Amino acid sequence: MISKESEKFLTELRFYLMSKGKNDDEINEITEELEVHLMEAEADGKDVSHIIGYSPKQYMKSIGESMTTDYRQMAGLVPLMILMLGAYVSIGPAIEGNFSLSKGTLWIAIIAGVIAVGGYGVLIFRVLPKFLHSKWSAVLLLGTGVAVTGILVMVLLWNQKQGFEPVFTATPLQNNVIMAVCAVIFIVSAIYTKTWFTIIIPLFISMGPIANRFIPQDVNEDPTYNLYTVIAFVIIAAIMIFVFMVKRKKMLNSGGKRNV
Amino acid sequence: MSDTTQMLKGILDGCLLAIIKEGEIYGYELAAKLESYGFRSLSEGTIYPLLLRMQKEGLISATLRKSTAGPKRKYYTLTEKGEQELDLFIVRWEQVSSSVDNVLSKRGI
Numbered sequence: 001m002i003s004k005e006s007e008k009f010l011t012e013l014r015f016y017l018m019s020k021g022k023n024d025d026e027i028n029e030i031t032e033e034l035e036v037h038l039m040e041a042e043a044d045g046k047d048v049s050h051i052i053g054y055s056p057k058q059y060m061k062s063i064g065e066s067m068t069t070d071y072r073q074m075a076g077l078v079p080l081m082i083l084m085l086g087a088y089v090s091i092g093p094a095i096e097g098n099f100s101l102s103k104g105t106l107w108i109a110i111i112a113g114v115i116a117v118g119g120y121g122v123l124i125f126r127v128l129p130k131f132l133h134s135k136w137s138a139v140l141l142l143g144t145g146v147a148v149t150g151i152l153v154m155v156l157l158w159n160q161k162q163g164f165e166p167v168f169t170a171t172p173l174q175n176n177v178i179m180a181v182c183a184v185i186f187i188v189s190a191i192y193t194k195t196w197f198t199i200i201i202p203l204f205i206s207m208g209p210i211a212n213r214f215i216p217q218d219v220n221e222d223p224t225y226n227l228y229t230v231i232a233f234v235i236i237a238a239i240m241i242f243v244f245m246v247k248r249k250k251m252l253n254s255g256g257k258r259n260v
Numbered sequence: 261m262s263d264t265t266q267m268l269k270g271i272l273d274g275c276l277l278a279i280i281k282e283g284e285i286y287g288y289e290l291a292a293k294l295e296s297y298g299f300r301s302l303s304e305g306t307i308y309p310l311l312l313r314m315q316k317e318g319l320i321s322a323t324l325r326k327s328t329a330g331p332k333r334k335y336y337t338l339t340e341k342g343e344q345e346l347d348l349f350i351v352r353w354e355q356v357s358s359s360v361d362n363v364l365s366k367r368g369i
Contacts, residue, residue, distance in 0.1 A: 026312075033287055033334050034308060036327075040288045041304065053303035066309040068316075 006038040006048045009056055016060045023070035030063060084189050085113045087182035091202055094178040095209040100166040105159060112155065147237035154230060268302070273310060274349035275299075277342055280320055286333040287311065311336065319345050 002010075010031050017027045034051075041051055052059040089109050093099040170178060186202045279285065279293050290311075291304040314320045319342035324332040338346070 029334075030308065030312060032331060034305070036286075036331050036333055037288045037291070037304065037308075039330060046304075049303075051303060052305040059303070059305055062306075062309045063312070066312040066316075 002035060002038045003042055003048070006035075006042065009048055009052065010035060010038070012056065013060050013063065017064055017067065020064050020067075021069045021071065022064065022067045026067050026070075030067070080189060080192060082113065083185050085109075087185040088202065088205060090178055091182040092205055092209040094170070094175045094182065095206055096212050097172060097175050099170040099175050099178050101168040102166045108155065108159060147233075147240065268299075271353070272302075272306070273314065274346065274353060276307060276310060276314070277319065277338060277346040277349065280336050281338050281343065281346060284335045284337050286335045288333075290336070314342070318342075 013034070014027060014031055017030075038048065038051060086109070089112070090099060182202070186199055190199050275294065275297075276290065279290060279297075285293070287308065288304075291307055294302065294307070295304075311320065311322075315322055315336075318339055320336045321339050322334050322336050325335055327333045
């Protein structure tokens, strides 16, 4: 067993190397080797600073520089992202049983896709590593889920109002097939990226459509209820974002001091 | 401390090759040996990026082996190319070290 501090360093190192597009196998190899070292050093009464010096950031950088960047692996992430985004957008309507495609929807999907790829990348590689060992990681996940759901519900409502001419409307069977395919994409992505994100966020996204399918129609059609729901989502999301921005600022300050 | 590290760049490669030549060795042991030879101000982790690079350059090779302590250890051995590099290092070091000695003892060349 290694100390919490060492474990934190190894996790940060893993995320740092991942964000720099290093090869997965090489990342595993170096972190495992360092883990063995930290374990034996700690057994001899040394602490993590004895091993990595006083600037973990500098040390991570020096390791990163000795490793090759795996562009093929990085390129593989792009189709996976696109598949995942397609699945994010499709799973809601498929659960509701009214998946259809129109030109307007496709445009929205493309624009939302570009924004989401950027946002998702920032979240996984830049924001999340700083929160891994704090209870805030759960808040962050929850906040993101709620925010994503809220935004998607709003986009969906707006999209329905536009009355775009559908170019493809799915049959009940096709809706179920789409749902299953989306689930497979989420599971494969979770295994590939070794994160729970791709399972947790779709669960949040699915909550709305599932409720839509099972809550009585009169409640569903009442604009007051709809408005309340949207307002609640927005407020919760705003609180989460605020809390985690404050926390992040604090973490960055303390992190900065440590790295001097 | 960082000044020493800066000064050691390049020299440390040769030292690692020389220690690995003595026999198969894993990271922690290697760091401990360096320390026992007097490299006390060096952070132990410094060797890993170097080992990684030397492995890529084909100077050393690595095998994973089970240990009694827990996870597998990565043992390093010198390759033929590594031995040649070590010989070159020794020649270069002797030149540098005698030149520095000359300068410091103010004898000049």
